[in-house]
Amino acid sequence: MSGYDLTKVFSLSLDNVWPAQHSQIYPELARLVRDGLISQTGDGPRGRKVYSITPQGIDAIRNWLRETEPDYAIRAESILRLFCLWALPTDEALAYLERDRIEYQRHAEEMALQIASLDWSANVSQRGARLTIEFGYRYYRGCLDWIDWAKTQIEAGMLRAGGPMPVFIEPPPPSLH
Amino acid sequence: MSGYDLTKVFSLSLDNVWPAQHSQIYPELARLVRDGLISQTGDGPRGRKVYSITPQGIDAIRNWLRETEPDYAIRAESILRLFCLWALPTDEALAYLERDRIEYQRHAEEMALQIASLDWSANVSQRGARLTIEFGYRYYRGCLDWIDWAKTQIEAGMLRAGGPMPVFIEPPPPSLH
DNA sequence: TGACTCATGTAAGAAGTTACATGATTCT
């Protein structure tokens, strides 16, 4: 892939997992070439440069997966904001959540579209994308459910002093395949 | 709260939403004081400094919520890794997912514990935390479901060239409260 | 008295964002 292609991958299947802009991607590609983890294997019109991963590059990925500890925390600005929702009057807070709800729905639908349009004959490495897109779809659907719960709680006065203790709605247990 | 208190809040109820270390928090508190958004309203042993939000600070939060566009994308390193899972042999990939599964379970249980131990008589701004902890609980439970789906797909040979097209398991529609 | 927790800070470097900057090709 080229830097341009990668920018599109990040803005589509990886946007809900790890965003990256072209200004970050191009210098990183240069670094990877310098370190021998990728190499330029083609070109095209308008100065297009196509890169491929080298055996050392594959080793580096394996080493990353095997030797480093995953970080299970996430970073979600749209949720962080709701930590501060007490600063708005109740009716405005509810309107705020309704706007979020529409956005989550839009994102979920976009993910479903992407899943439907995936080229399944593509190479194995591109199939990894299927896992992260499924994740994105489920994530945004989960946000929808959570927003509905939050709206109910706030309508009931949860963010008012002396308001009721929220009802903890237990989601269904994980399905066992 | 003090910087030390805030560090704990970030490592508990906010860790699944927006991580921050003390080395980021202390300079930021100094900046907020300089800008008049918070002020020191108490102290304690060992140089402890307690800050409170000022009316200008509340205005700044309201302004943030009202005037800036939320970013609905998330950043999840543990999911990004799975984008590269094709680089491992199938049995190792499955073992990898099993490890993740245990971690997600652990995180979900931790969130449930936090919910159970929340002091509900605390002030309104601390109640906002209840929303993000619920989000974290649901997030990790969702990851569990997703991991189970991914394991089934990979066991069926999804990451092998020519392997089967994955079955898209439709999650239940959002509940309407 | 020794270990642990509480408590605050700084510094260097890495990572990420926003804006600047340019130009070729394709499509209508």
Added chain:
DNA sequence: AGAATCATGTAACTTCTTACATGAGTCA
């Protein structure tokens, strides 16, 4: 011919992480 898209890069700045650095209070 003009607009849109393809395509690559750099620069300045902000944010974030990791490591360094210090010391007081508490508890066994």
